Amino acid sequence: DTEVTQTPKHLVMGMTNKKSLKCEQHMGHRAMYWYKQKAKKPPELMFVYSYEKLSINESVPSRFSPECPNSSLLNLHLHALQPEDSALYLCASSQDSGYAYEQYFGPGTRLTVT
Amino acid sequence: GENVEQHPSTLSVQEGDSAVIKCTYSDSASNYFPWYKQELGKGPQLIIDIRSNVGEKKDQRIAVTLNKTAKHFSLHITETQPEDSAVYFCAASEGNTPLVFGKGTRLSVIA
Numbered sequence A: 001d002t003e004v005t006q007t008p009k010h011l012v013m014g015m016t017n018k019k020s021l022k023c024e025q026h027m028g029h030r031a032m033y034w035y036k037q038k039a040k041k042p043p044e045l046m047f048v049y050s051y052e053k054l055s056i057n058e059s060v061p062s063r064f065s066p067e068c069p070n071s072s073l074l075n076l077h078l079h080a081l082q083p084e085d086s087a088l089y090l091c092a093s094s095q096d097s098g099y100a101y102e103q104y105f106g107p108g109t110r111l112t113v114t
Numbered sequence B: 001g002e003n004v005e006q007h008p009s010t011l012s013v014q015e016g017d018s019a020v021i022k023c024t025y026s027d028s029a030s031n032y033f034p035w036y037k038q039e040l041g042k043g044p045q046l047i048i049d050i051r052s053n054v055g056e057k058k059d060q061r062i063a064v065t066l067n068k069t070a071k072h073f074s075l076h077i078t079e080t081q082p083e084d085s086a087v088y089f090c091a092a093s094e095g096n097t098p099l100v101f102g103k104g105t106r107l108s109v110i111a
Helices: none
Strands: A004-008 A010-013 A020-023 A031-037 A044-050 A054-059 A066-070 A073-079 A087-094 A111-112 B004-007 B009-012 B019-026 B032-038 B047-053 B056-059 B061-068 B072-077 B085-094 B103-110
Touching: A004 A087, A010 A020, A020 A031, A020 A087, A020 B085, A031 A073, A044 A066, A044 A073, A054 A066, A054 A073, B004 B085, B009 B019, B032 B061, B047 B056, B047 B061, B072 B085
Parallel strands: A010 A111, B009 B103
Antiparallel strands: A004 A020, A020 A073, A031 A044, A031 A087, A044 A054, A066 A073, A087 A111, B004 B019, B019 B072, B032 B047, B032 B085, B056 B061, B061 B072, B085 B103
């Protein structure tokens, strides 16, 4: 089973709201990723967690705050977002850190900031 | 850093024909090349990948070829079906750096 689940599927939030995106995998993978994807563009890496520790932050604004409570869960906390943050947010996981391992993506959360 | 160019950006084929999508990369140290299929409203799905110690890999109707000398790799889909219609992304990594994606190819299979 190569399933990565994400909730919610859709999210609409105002610029003053606080919300969280959730990602879960039960494949025993030790690396988890957050990507942002704008329409008609490839995914852009935001954060990488390896063995539950943040290993990469691709200069993402502090209004995005990741959290890895355990090896199966990954959260992305959102606060004071801007309309340009509207996008598809994708979670992915891989067996281990190191980018030559297969990455499996979840279905994404479609975020709209009003 | 790595740069991945992908062509064509759009491709239309008749059902049953073959489709070929090509990517070139700039970093000769890259050694891992996955291909993803993304259907409308879904996340990218890993469909096949190839590593630099292999020249070709096949999985049913899908094949990927790698030419390390020329620094390009290609996705081949034979006997295309309407359900192959999607956006396809290639990517490259040398293992210690994040995947660099191509800009994507929108494939339309016309029944």
